[in-house]
Amino acid sequence: MQSLAMQTDWASENLQVIRTLMERSAVYRRALAPVMGAIGLTGLAAAGLAVVAGINTGGAFAGYWMTVAAFCLAEAFLLVRRQALKEQELFWSPPTRRVTQALGPSLFCGLVAGLAGLRMNPDMAWLLPAVWMVLYGCAMHSAGFFMPRGFKLFGWGFIVAGCFWMRAATPSLTSANWAMGLFFGGAHAAYGLYLYFTEKHGNAT
Amino acid sequence: MNPKPFLQLDRVIHEKGRLPIMSLLAAAPELSFTDLRDTLKMTDGNLSMHIKTLQEAGFISVTKSFRQQRPLTTCALTPAGRRAFAEYIDLLEQIVRQAKENK
Numbered sequence: 001m002q003s004l005a006m007q008t009d010w011a012s013e014n015l016q017v018i019r020t021l022m023e024r025s026a027v028y029r030r031a032l033a034p035v036m037g038a039i040g041l042t043g044l045a046a047a048g049l050a051v052v053a054g055i056n057t058g059g060a061f062a063g064y065w066m067t068v069a070a071f072c073l074a075e076a077f078l079l080v081r082r083q084a085l086k087e088q089e090l091f092w093s094p095p096t097r098r099v100t101q102a103l104g105p106s107l108f109c110g111l112v113a114g115l116a117g118l119r120m121n122p123d124m125a126w127l128l129p130a131v132w133m134v135l136y137g138c139a140m141h142s143a144g145f146f147m148p149r150g151f152k153l154f155g156w157g158f159i160v161a162g163c164f165w166m167r168a169a170t171p172s173l174t175s176a177n178w179a180m181g182l183f184f185g186g187a188h189a190a191y192g193l194y195l196y197f198t199e200k201h202g203n204a205t
Numbered sequence: 206m207n208p209k210p211f212l213q214l215d216r217v218i219h220e221k222g223r224l225p226i227m228s229l230l231a232a233a234p235e236l237s238f239t240d241l242r243d244t245l246k247m248t249d250g251n252l253s254m255h256i257k258t259l260q261e262a263g264f265i266s267v268t269k270s271f272r273q274q275r276p277l278t279t280c281a282l283t284p285a286g287r288r289a290f291a292e293y294i295d296l297l298e299q300i301v302r303q304a305k306e307n308k
Binding site: 008011012014015017018021022090 | 211224225228229231232234244294297298300301303304
């Protein structure tokens, strides 16, 4: 009787282990270093350009950075697609679908905040980077459940940085432009560099 | 409780080292040897041995190729392996279900 009970416990545990392993197997595996690096460099360049161009109205600030975000999304899409083609893999795979679904809600809120920012006066627009950072951090954290370890921590970094910026920022659009460059561009570039040296290059046995 | 389902469990899959390999492959179209080894924290020799057993049972297929001039070994479940794995899960669920009914 006791052995039958043990069999049952063992069967439940095995089912749990199988489930965990199947979930782990379905993790998003594309190399993220090129994506992060490209987004980082774009962000840094865009911040420099924004300061040089003297973007100093709320609408211009929101519009400019939403355009940069759209450009970065296109960059990421093309790089991931290129990787999938090179590896002869499905682009719209179940892990890619799950990651996109996880990113969706927070990025959508970021878009809404940006659209609201188009009508904002400069007295308020300097707060947009903080809002975007928190929402972007939430998006990264959600996607982190389907991505390699470390991604959730990256998301938390943005959330903390956003909260810090809300408290510490000076009401100026020049510093807001630099914040976008530093927090989005700099953080992505640094993470891209870290991933470049830690991600596996090829899966040779 | 009927001990029959437990006795029907496929011994090839049932082994401690092989069940995780089957579980990982069941959720992905294919995985490289390196991915399997890193995820399961197995040694090369141990993993090779289990892969060979599963391959001989017809449960997984192994493909050897080259990527960027480096050898690449990938494993995938065969239709027979997928079927056997599904049956294995069914039997585990039966064991758990029977235990709940007997409580």
